[in-house]
């Protein structure tokens with residue numbers, strides 16, 4: 440993915456990876472977490488950085504954090520215009536998927552370009568929206584947003600992020616619901632969106648425990664997305680972390696929507712932004728795929 444915004448404040452960096460682990464910096468704290476893609480060896484010159492990590496998470500005997508007590512209960516980092524509250528969860532997540540950072544930049548650029556040609560702000564729909572990084576990015580770029588996630592706790596986390604970002608009064612609809620149920624309702628009500636991001640999980644649960652298995656539910660989601668797109672629309676971003684859903688597979692799914700627009704695709708990457716030239720160059724790590732159907 441091309442980085443479209445100039446790099447500004449960046450409190451995230453991938454410092455090193457190897458032997459099935461990654462070492463990342465989130466503001467003042469460095470964390471070691473599992474990374475199955477990192478089948479290469481660690482950089483020997485970074486041994487001190489690994490040794491001095493504040494905390495590490497592994498799945499060796501159940502789900503385990505070490506050094507969690509060396510981290511605050513939550514802390515805030517800044518990624519360009521977006522502020523995110525981070526906190527360790529029992530599953531090793533911390534409230535951000537850093538491979539989506541470049542996506543936030545790309546979405547912001549598209550919204551700004553689209554809004555410059557429009558009289559009404561672009562309406563952005565974020566599906567499976569988690570802690571709302573993309574919602575914050577879109578809102579900062581001037582879009583009116585709708586944020587959908589089945590987890591009440593995650594929607595509250597995203598609302599906390601909106602407050603931290605000074606976006607409490609910004610037009611953002613917060614929806615706790617199963618994505619397909621929500622989309623069916625929007626279709627019936629005639630609500631339409633100009634820009635949509637969907638990141639269907641391999642496996643998830645709706646608000647009332649409905650099972651979401653990508654192989655059964657995603658085609659329905661994509662069909663519903665097609666029906667809530669405005670005419671003309673600006674963009675649809677489809678992302679995935681499911682093995683086998685390569686950039687070409689995601690492009691094909693967007694082509695099958697039968698809508699006009701350019702299709703591009705690629706890998707999502709964890710990237711190093713540390714500029715310390717004394718360190719050997721850090722390898723980027725592929726972490727998921729994206730495809731975009733675009734009329735901007």
Ligand SMILES: C[S@@+](CC[C@H](N)C(=O)[O-])C[C@H]1O[C@@H](n2cnc3c(N)ncnc32)[C@H](O)[C@@H]1O
Nearest residue numbers: 539567569588589590617618638643644645651
């Ligand atoms: C991997 S996260 C998505 C990451 C997010 N797009 C981001 O970039 O930060 C998956 C999210 O989907 C939500 N989810 C899972 N099944 C769902 C469903 N059926 N309807 C709505 N949300 C669901 C989960 O609560 C979780 O927050």
